[in-house]
Amino acid sequence: GEDVEQSLFLSVREGDSSVINCTYTDSSSTYLYWYKQEPGAGLQLLTYIFSNMDMKQDQRLTVLLNKKDKHLSLRIADTQTGDSAIYFCAERSDSGAGSYQLTFGKGTKLSVIP
Amino acid sequence: NAGVTQTPKFQVLKTGQSMTLQCAQDMNHEYMSWYRQDPGMGLRLIHYSVGAGITDQGEVPNGYNVSRSTTEDFPLRLLSAAPSQTSVYFCASSYIGTGDITYGYTFGSGTRLTVV
Numbered sequence: 001g002e003d004v005e006q007s008l009f010l011s012v013r014e015g016d017s018s019v020i021n022c023t024y025t026d027s028s029s030t031y032l033y034w035y036k037q038e039p040g041a042g043l044q045l046l047t048y049i050f051s052n053m054d055m056k057q058d059q060r061l062t063v064l065l066n067k068k069d070k071h072l073s074l075r076i077a078d079t080q081t082g083d084s085a086i087y088f089c090a091e092r093s094d095s096g097a098g099s100y101q102l103t104f105g106k107g108t109k110l111s112v113i114p
Numbered sequence: 115n116a117g118v119t120q121t122p123k124f125q126v127l128k129t130g131q132s133m134t135l136q137c138a139q140d141m142n143h144e145y146m147s148w149y150r151q152d153p154g155m156g157l158r159l160i161h162y163s164v165g166a167g168i169t170d171q172g173e174v175p176n177g178y179n180v181s182r183s184t185t186e187d188f189p190l191r192l193l194s195a196a197p198s199q200t201s202v203y204f205c206a207s208s209y210i211g212t213g214d215i216t217y218g219y220t221f222g223s224g225t226r227l228t229v230v
Contacts, residue, residue: 008154033218042118042204042221088157090218100145100164100210102219106156 006089006105013113018076020108022089025070032065033102034074035088043088046074076110084112116140120205120222127195127229135190135225137205143220144210146188147172148180150201151224157204163188164210195229202226 003025012018024032030051035043049056049063049072056063062075076083089105121136139146147162159172163182177199179191188207192199206219 031218035218035221040224042223043206043219044221045218048218092218100208101162102208104157106154 004105006108011111018079020074022072024091026093028093029091031092033090037086081112118222137188139207143207145208148190149204197229200229
């Protein structure tokens with residue numbers, strides 16, 4: 001079955017770049033997502049990338065996709081204390097008409113040190 | 115405001131009690147699902163539905179029931195609460211297939227449940 005792996009913790013200093021990594025196993029993945037969960041809140045979609053793209057940039061966020069190695073990364077430039085949260089990687093596989101299931105990683109807790 | 119609404123936000127139950135966690139969405143999403151989140155375990159899928167009248171089990175369905183009588187609502191019932199069901203519960207919804215799937219899931223803000 002599908003599996004999505006992430007490291008559980010990352011600690012960076014304010015102003016540095018953060019890189020959160022994710023690996024997945026399903027080669028039929030179509031969309032890959034990054035979600036952010038702030039303390040006591042639900043998950044909010046940060047960004048997504050389609051499987052035929054290598055990179056997507058959105059302000060301070062850069063998503064890199066290496067489809068050959070099934071590796072996805074999220075880079076946050078100039079990390080701020082407000083970026084402290086849990087970041088979830090998720091993939092949607094092409095399971096035919098009506099595909100809808102997302103497989104989530106366990107989440108990476110990003111701690112930003114002032 | 116459009117989105118997924120979960121109630122209650124917090125709940126304390128005694129072992130053996132039953133209760134229903136409510137979830138409602140106003141985006142006309144076909145797909146709705148319930149997850150539980152536990153430390154170090156990530157999100158685990160409990161039950162899901164692809165439309166009114168259709169439900170199916172996820173990874174951890176035991177001890178929970180669901181129904182989907184309307185597109186908007188997807189309640190989760192705990193039949194006889196156990197301490198192992200202490201968790202944070204999230205409802206999520208999405209379009210299916212040819213709908214706008216680029217947005218992935220929309221999540222509710224969660225229900226924090228404690229069973230004593």
